[in-house]
Amino acid sequence: DVKVTQSSRYLVKRTGEKVFLECVQDMDHENMFWYRQDPGLGLRLIYFSYDVKMKEKGDIPEGYSVSREKKERFSLILESASTNQTSMYLCASSPQTVRNSPLHFGNGTRLTVT
């Protein structure tokens, strides 16, 4: 069974801090994704990666960056956290294009920026 693990379930950070959200998958998937989940807005794609060191912007990349140095790990970085980045962050992975395989999600990291 595919496992996508997000390192923290809850995080509380202060405005201006640099924040790292970590995600690891154990099934050798090529694609990895970071979404944020907000009530009334659904899931919005921040960044995704289809290979090591490759990344593409999603719909809301502003204020975020990502790192994928190893295939199994995809990190989301908030360069300078702001209160409007308080949200639930979901990591997901898939082995190839979504036409062939669904996304597998982690449990999420609830980030609060004060």
Next chain:
Amino acid sequence: AQRVTQPEKLLSVFKGAPVELKCNYSYSGSPELFWYVQYSRQRLQLLLRHISRESIKGFTADLNKGETSFHLKKPFAQEEDSAMYYCALGDGNKLVFGAGTILRVKS
């Protein structure tokens, strides 16, 4: 631009009643559509996809290209169906999600 619209934020039905969760999409190519579900305190997971044409937990969804819809249906709701449901559109390597609909099944 690709877009998924779920017009209802909340749908509340009684146990045993039929359920229809609405989803409309906007896509220029041949769409690949999915329904994902998130039960309380569980991770988001795939419920079904249109290409499989399957019924999962009694739910079905038919792609209607003329109406650009992919509504999720179940003839008799059960309390354990209470969850957040997201419709999603495949766009190459990524998924575009709707805003989600909370389904509450009352006893």
